[in-house]
Amino acid sequence: MDPSKETHPDKPYYIHAGECRELASRLMREVYSYPKGLVDFALLLSELHDVGKLLPEWSLSRREGRPHHGIEGAEWLLRENIELNIGPPYHKILAYAIMTHHSMLHIPDEVENMIDSAENIRSRRFKEYSKCRSLVRGLNSIIEGLGKGDRLDLADAIGIVKLADMISAKNLPKDSVLMQYNSLPSDFEERIVEGVREVARNKKLAFDHAKFERQKEIASSKERDLLVAAPTGWGKTALALIRMAKVRPIKTFYILPTITAIKDFYTTLTRIFGEAYVGEYFYFADVELLGARGSGEDWDLLDLYRYFIPRVTLTTIDQLLLTMLQVGKYHVRRFNLRNSLLIFDEFHLFTPQMIACLRIFLRSLLKHYNASCLFMSATPSPVYGELLREADPQLRPVILSDDYRRLRRHKIEYCCDETVKDLIARRRDLLSERRTLIIVNTVGRAQEIYLDLKEDLGGSRKIALIHGDFAYKDRMEKEGQINGADVLVSTQVAEVSLDISFDLLITELSPIPSLVQRLGRVNRYGAEPDETNVFICRQEGDRPYEPAQMSSARENLPTLLENLERVGEEAYLNDEFWRYEQPYRDDVEEMEQRITDIMDNIMLSFFSFKAGEWDASKILGREETYLAIPDIYLESVLDLHKRLKAARGYEERRSLYTQIKQYLAPASRSDTWRMEFVDELGLYKIRGYDGEVGIRRIDGACPR
Numbered sequence: 001m002d003p004s005k006e007t008h009p010d011k012p013y014y015i016h017a018g019e020c021r022e023l024a025s026r027l028m029r030e031v032y033s034y035p036k037g038l039v040d041f042a043l044l045l046s047e048l049h050d051v052g053k054l055l056p057e058w059s060l061s062r063r064e065g066r067p068h069h070g071i072e073g074a075e076w077l078l079r080e081n082i083e084l085n086i087g088p089p090y091h092k093i094l095a096y097a098i099m100t101h102h103s104m105l106h107i108p109d110e111v112e113n114m115i116d117s118a119e120n121i122r123s124r125r126f127k128e129y130s131k132c133r134s135l136v137r138g139l140n141s142i143i144e145g146l147g148k149g150d151r152l153d154l155a156d157a158i159g160i161v162k163l164a165d166m167i168s169a170k171n172l173p174k175d176s177v178l179m180q181y182n183s184l185p186s187d188f189e190e191r192i193v194e195g196v197r198e199v200a201r202n203k204k205l206a207f208d209h210a211k212f213e214r215q216k217e218i219a220s221s222k223e224r225d226l227l228v229a230a231p232t233g234w235g236k237t238a239l240a241l242i243r244m245a246k247v248r249p250i251k252t253f254y255i256l257p258t259i260t261a262i263k264d265f266y267t268t269l270t271r272i273f274g275e276a277y278v279g280e281y282f283y284f285a286d287v288e289l290l291g292a293r294g295s296g297e298d299w300d301l302l303d304l305y306r307y308f309i310p311r312v313t314l315t316t317i318d319q320l321l322l323t324m325l326q327v328g329k330y331h332v333r334r335f336n337l338r339n340s341l342l343i344f345d346e347f348h349l350f351t352p353q354m355i356a357c358l359r360i361f362l363r364s365l366l367k368h369y370n371a372s373c374l375f376m377s378a379t380p381s382p383v384y385g386e387l388l389r390e391a392d393p394q395l396r397p398v399i400l401s402d403d404y405r406r407l408r409r410h411k412i413e414y415c416c417d418e419t420v421k422d423l424i425a426r427r428r429d430l431l432s433e434r435r436t437l438i439i440v441n442t443v444g445r446a447q448e449i450y451l452d453l454k455e456d457l458g459g460s461r462k463i464a465l466i467h468g469d470f471a472y473k474d475r476m477e478k479e480g481q482i483n484g485a486d487v488l489v490s491t492q493v494a495e496v497s498l499d500i501s502f503d504l505l506i507t508e509l510s511p512i513p514s515l516v517q518r519l520g521r522v523n524r525y526g527a528e529p530d531e532t533n534v535f536i537c538r539q540e541g542d543r544p545y546e547p548a549q550m551s552s553a554r555e556n557l558p559t560l561l562e563n564l565e566r567v568g569e570e571a572y573l574n575d576e577f578w579r580y581e582q583p584y585r586d587d588v589e590e591m592e593q594r595i596t597d598i599m600d601n602i603m604l605s606f607f608s609f610k611a612g613e614w615d616a617s618k619i620l621g622r623e624e625t626y627l628a629i630p631d632i633y634l635e636s637v638l639d640l641h642k643r644l645k646a647a648r649g650y651e652e653r654r655s656l657y658t659q660i661k662q663y664l665a666p667a668s669r670s671d672t673w674r675m676e677f678v679d680e681l682g683l684y685k686i687r688g689y690d691g692e693v694g695i696r697r698i699d700g701a702c703p704r
Contacts, residue, residue: 006060007053008169019168020046023177024161031181031250032338034153041090042157046164048094049101051076068118071129074099078131089142092135097158099132101165104328105155108136149368155326156335163307163332170303177304180277180311181250189245195272196238205525211235219243223396225366225373227388229380230400231407231569232520233501236376237268240343244312247372249341252312255320257349257496259284260479262314264499269312279310281319284472286658308333317350318620321357324365325595325619337365343374346496348381348513351621352584355384356591359391366392378520379513379572383581387588404570408528410519412561413535420508420537421449427535431457431487434503438489439518441508441539443467444697450489451693461486468493470694471630471665492544494521501525508539511549512556512577548580595619627664628675630689637663641681665695 003014024042028034034042052058052069059066074095084091099114100106106114115129115136143151167177185191193212200207215235218228219242226243230236244252254269256262262280269278280288286302304310308323323330323337344350350358366373373395375388380399389395415423420440430436431453440446450465457463464485466478482488483500492510495517501524510518515536522533536557542550556577563571617624629637637660644656667675667686675684688696 002054005054007050009060011168011171013050013054016050016165016168017047019174020049020161020164023164023167023174026178027160027164027181027335028157032335034157037086037090038153038157041086041094041154042161044084044086044094045097045101045158045161048073048077049098049161049165051098068114070099070102071115071118071132074135075129075131078135089145092139092142093154095132095135096139097161099135101158101162105158105326105331108139111136111139152365152368155331156338159331159333159335163309166303166307166332172303176276177309180304180309184245184248188248189242191272192241192245195241195268196235198271199237199268203525208235212238215239216242218398219246221396221398223394225375225392225395227375227380227385227395227397228400229377229398229573231404231572232378232517233524234378234400234403236345236378237265240345240374240376241272243343243374244341247341249339249372251308251336251340252343253308253320253337253340254312254314254343255317255345256314257317257346258493259316260493261345261496262316263288263479266314269314273312277311278314279305279308279312280314281305281308282316284661286654287472287662288476306333308336317344317354318617318622321354321361321620324361325357337369337371340369340371341374342371344376346377346517347375348377348379348384349496350384352587353591353619353621355387355584356588356595357620359387359588359592360595362388362391362395379516381513381581382575382578383584387585399573401570401573404573405568407569408564409523409526409569410534410564411529411532412519412564413532414557414561415535415537418537419540420445420506421452423506423535423537424449424453428456430504430506432461435485436487436504436506437494437502437518437521438487439494439505439507439510440489440491441510441545442541442543442697443469443491443694445508445540446489446491447693447696447698451698453487453489457487464488465490465693466493467491467694469666469697471633471663471689471691473662474691474694494518503533505534506537507535508537509550509553509557510539511545511553511580512560512572514545515553515557515560516572546580552577552580591619624669625666626668626671626675626684628667628671628684628686629663629678629681630665630695631685631687632689632691633663634678634685637681637683665689667695671695 003017004012007013008016021043024046025039028039028042050069050073052067052071052073053060055067055069055072057067058069058072077095077098078092084094086094096111100111103114112133115132119129146154167174196212197207211234215238218226219239228236228239230239240254254265256265259282262282266278266280285305305313308315320342322328323334326334362373365371373392375385375395385397389397418426420438424431424438438446438449440449446465446467450463453461454463462481462485464478464481464487466475466482466488467490470478488494488502492514495514500521502522505518505522507515507518509515519534523529539550556574560571560574560577563574640656640660644653644660647653647656664683665686667684671686674687676687677683678685686695690696
């Protein structure tokens with residue numbers, strides 16, 4: 001075997017193996033202090049993972065019919081009985097890791113299928129990978145002999161080596177990776193203070209010293225995990241930043257409920273940390289990079305983002321839970337949860353399935369990973385709070401009742417006999433005088449109101465529309481119009497995504513916690529108003545909410561309004577508003593047991609959690625949706641797809657694929673009547689799309 005053979009473009013084997021070894025060594029020894037035996041295992045994997053590429057018949061320039069280098073390397077290691085300075089279990093797991101280093105950590109049956117596929121490619125030589133088959137069939141007993149912590153550490157060590165493999169293969173500078181794991185600078189707390197002051201200045205607010213001291217007091221708590229309930233506009237962002245300075249984690253994960261919130265908060269954090277230390281990752285992150293930079297010249301950033309390498313990562317709850325459960329290839333980034341701070345913003349919006357997954361993490365992984373949690377909400381669910389505290393007895397609740405009590409920011413009129421459209425028709429004058437947010441519960445009603453107002457007021461007022469049924473390219477454009485809008489028409493997406501303050505809110509009735517979030521977009525930083533600044537109107541049907549939620553809202557709203565007069569916004573903390581969530585407890589416990597049983601059957605998390613994209617979405621309680629191509633963009637996508645098939649380089653293919661993604665819009669099961677499968681693309685086309693209003697749902701067709 002010739003170690004000078006090129007295994008990557010312009011990079012011989014010995015250089016690649018050395019780069020992998022150095023990065024893995026520094027992460028495992030200097031950053032995380034893994035035990036010596038595990039470090040030795042990882043360093044050997046760094047050196048040997050590509051040894052199969054040294055076969056004479058393996059060629060960098062020929063992809064068709066070349067041998068599976070992972071299986072070849074594992075077969076060689078097992079056949080030669082090479083003496084290694086690691087224990088017998090690690091020796092066989094090393095061969096398994098070599099075999100699977102380009103895939104997820106498969107369960108044994110799937111590895112056998114992979115071996116069969118490799119044999120089919122080389123059928124002319126009738127190759128039989130007998131040693132690999134024997135290893136796979138005995139792998140369960142090997143793994144069962146290890147402790148749970150050892151299994152977790154092994155999966156993470158394999159992930160670290162795979163990350164080092166990718167960094168070297170893509171020629172990314174290792175220093176740009178390692179700097180993300182350095183200790184926080186000594187002046188970090190001072191930077192936080194200045195960052196909080198700057199946020200206040202940008203919002204034209206006075207810096208509140210008393211509030212800042214209270215935020216510091218809470219953030220300095222000796223408890224590992226906190227659950228904080230604070231009013232909208234109170235400064236939970238400042239609290240989270242100060243907590244970061246006090247805990248001084250290696251990594252911080254800020255889990256936000258919407259993509260819009262991620263993009264908005266990214267700007268705030270980059271002012272404090274600098275762009276080099278902040279990453280954002282969600283499904284459309286590559287489209288965001290393309291839109292922000294235009295050429296894809298900084299594509300390497302996406303590789304840093306997707307593997308949770310930045311010091312601070314803004315992401316969604318889905319991405320974090322997929323990592324916790326080690327779905328697919330997510331073991332490559334799970335090690336970054338060690339010694340981290342996890343900030344869950346507006347956790348009341350999580351589905352019961354998400355809470356079930358979080359409980360598994362809190363019970364099974366939190367202590368091992370030495371991670372700290374901060375849960376925050378303006379409307380904390382008592383049911384969820386209880387479920388989380390059961391899983392993590394150290395979780396300390398901090399309820400800022402006094403801060404709620406002193407606030408009276410809303411004068412509310414309940415128009416129980418009028419719809420939003422009725423009220424707008426009767427009080428058009430309000431929209432001509434005050435900056436107004438209009439929230440309705442379905443996309444169709446939002447579209448109808450927007451088009452009506454644009455025709456009537458478009459000459460004198462800037463009217464904007466935002467909801468979730470836009471193609472991503474159009475949604476980015478719509479979000480750019482929010483700050484300058486005189487009247488914004490929206491669905492529920494406005495509840496947690498907007499850090500701006502309107503003068504007037506006109507909203508349909510919705511569940512009380514949802515209403516509280518909507519109220520938080522109005523007069524966020526002001527005193528008690530002299531005139532009505534919130535109109536709550538009769539909803540037109542219960543959808544998209546459950547009947548029990550709406551029944552509870554109708555029953556409890558009069559009590560809420562009465563209590564607001566009596567005790568201020570402390571009324572929002574009334575547990576009665578969450579009675580409809582009581583059945584969720586059984587859902588959470590049942591889902592938690594199901595997931596735990598599955599994980600037990602795949603060796604308690606050493607192997608990957610076996611779930612496809614759709615299965616993972618269902619596990620997390622997401623509504624079944626399809627990413628479809630609006631008919632007006634079909635020709636553009638077909639052209640991009642044609643260029644994609646002809647593209648040769650990886651960067652060109654990735655850029656074209658990303659350009660296709662920006663045209664995709666989320667369609668629901670109820671849209672199947674207007675969708676048609678395009679075989680050439682492997683995607684659905686959806687009819688009835690308008691770039692200005694999104695998937696058209698006006699006139700009651702398929703309401704959402």
